[in-house]
Each structure stands twice: as structure tokens, then as C-alpha cells.
Amino acid sequence: MNSMHSVWTKRFEHYIGEVMKYMRFVFTGHIAIVFVFIIGAGGYQYSEWLKVVQNDFPAEWLVAILVGCMLALSRPITLLKEPDQVYLLPLESQMPQYFKRAKNWTFWSQLLAPAVVYIVTIPLLKEVTELTMSQIWLGVLFVALLKFLNVRSEFAYRYVNRGQAILMDRIVRAVISILAIQTVLTDGIFAIVFLIMLAYYVGTLHKKMKNQPVPYEHFIKLEQNRMLRFYRFANYFTEVPHLKGSIKRRAWLDIAYKWIPYKKGNTQAYLVFRTFIRTDDHFYLWVRLTAISAIIAMFVNIPFVTWIVAGALAFATTLQLKYALLSAGEFRMDMLYPVPRETRNQAVTKLLRLLAVKQAVIVTVCAMMQPQFFIIPIVILLVSELTIRLSK
Template sequence: MNIEQLFSDRRQAFWNVSIRYIRLMANSGLMAAVLALILIIGLYYQNFLDWLPQDFPVLLVLTILFAYMLTRSPIRTFFQSGDLVYLLPLEAKLDRYTRQAQVYSWTIQSAVFVFVLFLFGPLYIDRLSPEFSHLLMTIAVFLVAKAWNIQAQWAELRSQYVANQWKLKWLRFLINLVFALFVLMVEPLFVLVLLLLMGFLLAFYYRPKMKNHQLKWDQLIELEEQTLNSFYRFANAFTDVPHLKSRVRKRSMLANQWERLHNKSSNTYVYLYGKTFARSGDYFGIFVRLAIVGALLVYATPGEWQWLAVAISVLFTYITGSQLVTIYYHHRTIVWPDLYPVHQHVREQSVQSFVRTLMAAQVFWLTLITGITSMSVAYAMMALFIGLLLVIFYAQVQVPKLFRSTAS
């Protein structure tokens, strides 16, 4: 085992798998829908700025957002469960490995940070500072703070008790909150003082902690698995990810609704997929998030662009179907559903019914929001009519294509 090259090898292995999924996502119809959504948002960004009230607390909102982004600094270690056996005895020789992990994490998170800052750039220039140079300086200072948070996070993970880790994280959030506030207010003297304070804490508190405490291997492996699972859940919205580990939640009130089904063979998969939707950590959350985000975008549509509310309503209905249809693969690695004495055709009809019902629910919800926003029955009926046509087309044409491609 080459310790010097181990991190690079694991990083390359991860990206080899990721690039394959990214290509599949790029070729999917859902990716085109997401790109269309981004285009729609870009079209009325300026309208959104004009619509936003002058007394809206932009400084407070951006301060909390950037403080959260600074504080949340997960570190990709690419540790695996077998490392408890093979790497644990070599912990003293992993300094280069852990440095590479921190640099890699800083690079990826900095790219995301820069993207978000440029996304809010017009809002920053419009409401906080008209100087573009201030925005560039803000980016540079935040990236320095991000590096500090990465190292602080790595030291905090050495704490033996999770409660202590959370206390340190909340303390770091408060520091980031004050820091982000002064940065956005363009107060260079206070920013410099806080940077010196961060350097002091790093040198005299965090660095000793890294030297005096061992790695918590179980927690680091668990965090790495959670990060991988987050990526696979995202990819699963576009294509099948067989090795996705799903989280299960109780949600008794929702899950118990399927207990009312009649006990007959035609309801076997209706019951199975209904319970899966209710208790899975993915599908119910996806449906709710799409309903909320779609409603917010429809509500924020400018008055003279009411046709855009209809387009957003239809687009989010399509995205809902595209993401929820992946429930068909959910039990693919489990043998029991294949042993049910029920014909495959019943299973496919259950998935069609499931997708059709939830897409229709999304149509009615977004139609209601469209009607409230536009105060026009005509636009609301247009959103309802086009949305229901899409539901019928998707359930009767697109979903069977999925079954045929899986069978082949």
C-alpha cells in the first residue's frame, strides 16, 4: 500500500464513478428541465430585484447564509470501512493524506462558495455595495475564512464527545456570523481583527487539539458514507443508482394511511410503494421540497409575466414525475418483492398509479398558487389543463418506456 498516493487514488476512483453518473444526468430529460428552470430564473432576476421591498433585510439574510456556509465545512476523507483494519495502525503516517483531504475539501467548497456569491452578486451590488471590487474582495476574504473553518472542523472532529463537537461548531458559527456581517458591511479594520483572532485560535487551540487527540475513525467513516449517499441520492433523481443506501423514517401518520387498503393482490404494490414513499428518506422529502420551491417561484412571478407561472407549474410537475418514478428501482436489490405471487404487470400499474396520483396532486397545488398569484381564473385553468395533460402523457407514455428499458 502506497500511503503517499492513497488519497489521489481514492479521489480518482470516486471521480471515475461520478463522471459516469454526471454523463447519465446530462443525457436525461430531467437535466434539460433543470436547465430550463435556471434559464427561467435568470430571465426575471432583475424583476425579482425590483419586486424585492427596499426594507427587506438583505444584509441579515446574506450574513446568516454565508455564516452557515462557512461553518458547514465537511471534509472528504474517502475513508472506507476496511480502514479500521488496514489504516488504523498507520495513523501516524497519514499527515500527508489528511492534508490532501483538507485541501481537496477547501477547493470543492470554495468553488461552490464562489458560485453562490456570484449568484447573489447582483443583489449584493444593488443593495449593499455598488463597487464590483468590493464583491471580489468579499470573495477573497471569505475563501480565507473557509480555509480556517476547514482546519477548525478537522480539529473539532478529534473531540471524543459529539456534544463537545456541537458546542465548538456553534461557537464557530457565532464567529462566522460576526465575521460575515463585517465583511458585507465593508469594515476592513474589524475584518482584520477577526482574522487575527481566527489565527490565534488556530495556533493556540485547534492545532494542539489535533496533536493531542487521535482520529475518531468510526465517525469519519460514517460522515464519508453520508456524503457519498447524498451524492448518490442526487444522482438517483436522474438515473438508477443500485447501491444507494436509503434512510428510513417512521412517519406513522402518513405511513398508516396505506393500512386502509383492501387486502387483495391488486393492492400489493400499491401498499409497498405507498409505505416506501411515506417512510423513505428520499421520496417524501423530494415531493415536499418541489412543492414548496415551485410554489415560491410561482408566487414570485412578476405580474406582467403570468404565463411564466404556468410554465413553472408545468415544469415542476414534470420534475416531480421524473424524480418519483425512480421508486420503481427502490426494492431492486431485495429478493422478497420478486417472490410475491403477483404478476409483473400489476407492479407496473401500481407505479403508474403512484406517479400519476402524486403528479396530479402537484398540479392541483401549483394551480391553486397560480390562481392566488395571478388572480386570474384563465391562467389557473391553463395551468390545470396543461398540467393534467402532462400527467396523462407522462404516466401512460414515459413510465412504460422506463419499464421496457429496464426489461431489456
């Protein structure tokens, strides 16, 4: 390869191809419909709230805290692989060219989230503050500058300290970013002081980077963990062949096993319950989708939208857990037991119905302030039962 630029280009092309391969299974027509309802309902609730919001509402601090915390989370995207700590070692003097491209991609890929959050809060700023539109849009430019410095700062800090005490570094940068955004929305020109402080902090870290070896191991581990999070997310929508979920004890849920009577016929029921509780992918899938449904039911006071979202998430929960618990292709010790194979299907069905009831109870409690909230558990239980019976 002629230069480290070509190394980055090939890595980047492979990375984009890998992401797009799985994202086409994530953003399907069903998810698009759910997003449309969620965004529409959220926008309606937001516009209604703006009509009654008090003039003394601390909008500047709210915007500053939300955006500032997002700016501080600036994990580097290096696309490094494990063999690089051997094969790229002779090219260490050329690594600044590679890392320059990596930092640029990190900046542009992570800028969208804080910028969107800031833009969404513009109607609130217009409603409760006396800022002009030019001052408000100047804040967008300021957010971009802060993100640029935060990306450079976290990369340099990880380079120098190998990721040790990264939380303290983020807290420092979050405080500076929050104060900078709050100041640009109030005092204007004085926000430059905080910008200079962050730039000086970045410059100090860059000086410490000189004559230090490249921390290949730290950046490779960081990249592996980042891709693992993406694969776990994609695994909720399609099978990722090389993904292996982690297992945790969760002793505080041992009480759940007492619901299963101790007898030979409940062998598969015990194993299925234990698999669900101890497997991170299965357990957190149910927790996440239930939490999303509960939050929407709590804050979106449009019954029709709440019913649709609750039904869609109940369908997603039941279908994905059924597929995950029944489609395991690896060898299991229970295959040697003198227990009929069909008992596993019965055990999975029993677990799915129990989880549907729990999800219905949690979401209903969160929606008790809504009119006709009693329809939500009917929707969840009906959709879950139909999914169990009709899905293959």
C-alpha cells in the same frame, strides 16, 4: 506505496471516476434546459426586484447571514474507507500528510458555493450601499479566508471531539463568520478582529490534536454518509445497484390507507401505497420535486416559465416513481399471493394519478397570485397522464 501522498492520489482518482460515472446521467440535455429556464427566470425576477428595492434594505446583513451559514458547513472530505482503520493504523504517524491533501480538497470543493452566492448579491450591494467595487471584491477574498479557517476548524474539532456537539461548534463559527462579513461590508478594517478570533480558535483546536489518536471510525462514518447522500441523489436519475433505501414508519400517514377499501382486489394497491409512504427514496423524491415546483410557482411571476418547470418536474416525478415502484427485482412476499400480476401495474397507476392530483393542487395554491394560474394543474395532470401511458 511510497507515501501517503500516493495513497491520496489513488483514492482521489477513484473518487472522481465514481462521481463522473453517475453525474453524466444527472446533467443531461433535459436537466440543462430546465436549468436554463430556472436561471433565466430567476435572473429576470432578481433584476426587476433591484429596480424597486428600498435604499434602507439591510443588504449587508442578508449577504452576511447567507454566506456565513454556508461557510460554517464545512464537512471534511477524507475519502477514508472502512479497512483503513486496520491497514492504515501502522502508518498513523504519516496521516498528517494525507489529511493535508484532504483539507485542501475540502476547501477548494466547498469554496464555490459561498463564493457564487456572494457574487450573485453584488448587484444588490451596488444598488443599496455606497461600497466601491474594490471593497465589494475584497469581500470575495475575505470569504475565501473564512472558508479556509472554517474547514481547518471543523476538521480539528471533529478530530479532537470525535464529532460530539458539532452543532455548537458550527453555531460559534457561523456567528463569527456572519459578523466578519457584515463588518467587512461596513467598517472594513475592523473585520480583521473576527478573522483573528477564528484563527485563534483554530490554533487552539490544533494544539489539542497533538498526541491524540486518529479518529478513524468517525471520519469513515462521515465519509460513508457523504457518499450515501450522493448515491441517493444519483439514484433519482439512474439506478445505483448497491444502494438500499431506508424505511420509516410514518404513522401520521396511516390515514392514507383508509382510502383503499378492504378487499382482496386491493391487495396490491395497499402494498404499493405502503411501499411509497414508508420508503425514504420514493417518498422524499415526491416531496422534493413538488416543493421545488411550488417554490418556483410562488416566486417566479412568468407564467410560461412556470408552466415549463411544472411540466418538467411532473414528468420527472411520474417517470421516476413509476420506474422505482415497478422495477424492483428482489423477491417480495406478494409474489406468492393468489393475486393477478397485472394488478400491481394498476395499483401503481392509481397511486401515480393520485400523487399527480396532489402535486397539481399544491403547486396551484402556491401560484394563485400569478395570472392564468389555472393552467398549471392542467399542465401537471396532462404531462403526468401522458408519462403514465407512453413510458415503458
